[in-house]
Amino acid sequence: MRxxxxxxAFELFLARGFEQTTIDDIAALAGVxxxxxxxxxxxxxxxxxxxxxxxxADMTRLLSTAPDEGAPVxxxxxxxxxxxxxxAENPVFSVQRYRLTKQVPGLRAHELSVVWRYERTLAEYxxxxxxxxxxxTLRADVIxxxxxxxxxxxxxxxxxxxxxxxxxxxxxxxxxxxxxxxxSAEAPDDVVVVVSRRGVPMWRVVQEIxxxxxxxxxxxxx
Numbered sequence: 001m002r003x004x005x006x007x008x009a010f011e012l013f014l015a016r017g018f019e020q021t022t023i024d025d026i027a028a029l030a031g032v033x034x035x036x037x038x039x040x041x042x043x044x045x046x047x048x049x050x051x052x053x054x055x056x057a058d059m060t061r062l063l064s065t066a067p068d069e070g071a072p073v074x075x076x077x078x079x080x081x082x083x084x085x086x087x088a089e090n091p092v093f094s095v096q097r098y099r100l101t102k103q104v105p106g107l108r109a110h111e112l113s114v115v116w117r118y119e120r121t122l123a124e125y126x127x128x129x130x131x132x133x134x135x136x137t138l139r140a141d142v143i144x145x146x147x148x149x150x151x152x153x154x155x156x157x158x159x160x161x162x163x164x165x166x167x168x169x170x171x172x173x174x175x176x177x178x179x180x181x182x183x184s185a186e187a188p189d190d191v192v193v194v195v196s197r198r199g200v201p202m203w204r205v206v207q208e209i210x211x212x213x214x215x216x217x218x219x220x221x222x
Contacts, residue, residue, distance in 0.1 A: 002040045002050065004030045009047040010096060018044075018104045045110045048097055052114050055086045056121060063125040072129040073143060073182050076122045077175040080151045083118065084171050087155060091163035098159040119148045143182050150174035 008030035012021040023044055027037045041047050059079045067075075087094040101107040123144035130136030154174040158167035 001030070001032060001036065005032065005037060005040055006047055006050050009044075010093070010100075013048075013100055014096065018048075018100060018107065045107060048100065048107055049110065049114055051086055052117075055083055056117060058082050059118065059121055063121070067125065067128065071183070072126055073147075073179055075129075076126060076144065076147050077178060079122060079125075080118075080147050080175065081168075081171065083151060084155060084167060087159075088167055095159055095163050098156070115148060115152070119144050122147055139182075143178070146178050146182065147175065150178050 005026060009021070009026045012025055012029060016025075021044070023037055024034060026044070026047070027034050030037075041050070059082050062079050062082065063075065101111055123140050126140030126143055127137055130139050133139065151171060151174060154170040155167065157170060158165065
């Protein structure tokens with residue numbers, strides 16, 4: 001029934017326009033009652049984005065599975081590709097939605113709210129991964145915004161072309177730019193603490209530091 005409502009809605013949107021189509025029109029064409037429509041969609045705008053809730057759930061699940069494994073930036077890039085996969089599942093519908101969204105200001109506003117939810121999900125994961133850094137929140141928010149911007153740049157280029165070519169390649173290139181830019185932010189800086197007795201010669205202290213950092217042989221004796 002959910003799919004029938006979406007198909008009926010887009011048939012009417014394309015024939016009449018979004019603003020000229022009512023919820024009653026959609027329900028009638030889909031063969032469902034008005035109450036059934038609202039059981040699946042809280043508003044007419046949400047019919048245009050029927051799959052984002054599922055994709056957000058998939059993204060949250062991916063990030064919560066073994067959350068401490070792998071580099072944080074790689075992890076969020078992997079999560080962002082779930083959105084691309086969702087669009088690529090039905091290129092014709094994705095292009096229709098893109099063109100419709102460009103025409104209707106209310107849909108563009110709704111789309112921005114969806115994008116913000118994706119960005120917030122990525123940022124929350126990164127904040128947890130960077131919790132040990134004094135600048136962890138800043139790094140998390142900046143990287144999450146960069147991942148979303150890079151992904152959307154490639155995705156929208158693909159949609160503008162009418163879904164021609166391989167969207168995956170362009171997205172990989174865009175996300176690789178994020179990895180190159182922020183890969184150094186993936187781990188806290190190493191700190192080496194050496195405790196030595198007062199009066200120990202400086203050369204011996206340096207020797208101990210090099211040994212602790214793995215750059216030399218440990219000093220013999222005390």
